[in-house]
Amino acid sequence: MTERKCILSSERDDPDALIRLAVGPEGQVLPDVRAKAPGRGAWIGVSRAELEQALAKGKLKGALARAFKTGELQIPDNLPDLIEEGLRRVLLDRLGLESRASMLLTGSEKIDVACRKGDVRLLLHASDAAADGNRKLDQALRVGQEAEGSDLAGVVLPVDRHALSMAMGRDNVVHIAVTDSRAASRLRAAIGRLESYLGCATGAPVHGEQDSAGALGA
Incomplete structure (x- = not known):
C-alpha cells in the first residue's frame, strides 16, 4: 500500500504505522485498527494525548468532516479508549x-x-x-x-x-x-x-537481526 496522510498532523507514513477510522451505517466514527472495514477511511498518526486534545477542541470533528465529505458524523466521547482497546x-x-x-x-x-x-x-x-x-x-x-x-x-x-x-x-x-x-x-x-x-515508544530492536548497515535492526 502507498503512504497515507494523517488528517490531524498532515504527516505521511506507512498505513501499518497509522490508525484507520471508518464510518458506520448510522454515521458513527469507529476505529478500524486492522484496516479492513469497507468504504472510505481516514487515517491518524498521533498519540492518544494529541487525539484527546483534538477531540476536545473540535479539531478532529473538522478534520473528519473534510476527510469523509458526508453528512453529520457521530464521534464517540470514548474514541481514544476504543482505539487503545483495538490496538x-x-x-x-x-x-x-x-x-x-x-x-x-x-x-x-x-x-x-x-x-x-x-x-x-x-x-x-x-x-x-x-x-x-x-x-x-x-x-x-x-x-x-x-x-x-x-x-x-x-x-x-x-x-x-x-x-x-x-x-x-x-x-x-x-x-x-x-x-x-x-x-x-x-x-x-x-x-x-x-x-x-x-506515547511510550521504546524503539527496542529485534535482537540478533542485523540490517544492511550491520546494526541491530528495529
Whole structure:
C-alpha cells in the first residue's frame, strides 16, 4: 500500500504505522485498527494525548468532516479508549497466534537458558513483572548477544500478566521470549503501534537481526 496522510498532523507514513477510522451505517466514527472495514477511511498518526486534545477542541470533528465529505458524523466521547482497546487486542491476538505456532517461550528458567544461548530474538516483560526478574533476564539476554555492559534489555509491555496469560492460554505469563526473527518483527510492529499511540515508544530492536548497515535492526 502507498503512504497515507494523517488528517490531524498532515504527516505521511506507512498505513501499518497509522490508525484507520471508518464510518458506520448510522454515521458513527469507529476505529478500524486492522484496516479492513469497507468504504472510505481516514487515517491518524498521533498519540492518544494529541487525539484527546483534538477531540476536545473540535479539531478532529473538522478534520473528519473534510476527510469523509458526508453528512453529520457521530464521534464517540470514548474514541481514544476504543482505539487503545483495538490496538491492545491486535497485539494480544498476535501473541496468541505466535504462541500457537510455537514461536514463543515462557517460564523464567527456559527463557534464561535461551537468552544465554543467543536464541532469543525479542524479550518481553509484562507491565507488572517484578523488576528483579526483569533484570536477571535482561542480563542473560546481554550475555547471549555478547552485549554485556550495554543497555540492551527486554521490552516492558503496556499489558499485564493477566492479559498475556489469557491471550496465550497459559497460566501466569510474566516473561516471553520470541525465538523466530520473523515472529519478532511481527510482534515488534504491533507493540510499536500501541506504544506510539500511548506515547511510550521504546524503539527496542529485534535482537540478533542485523540490517544492511550491520546494526541491530528495529
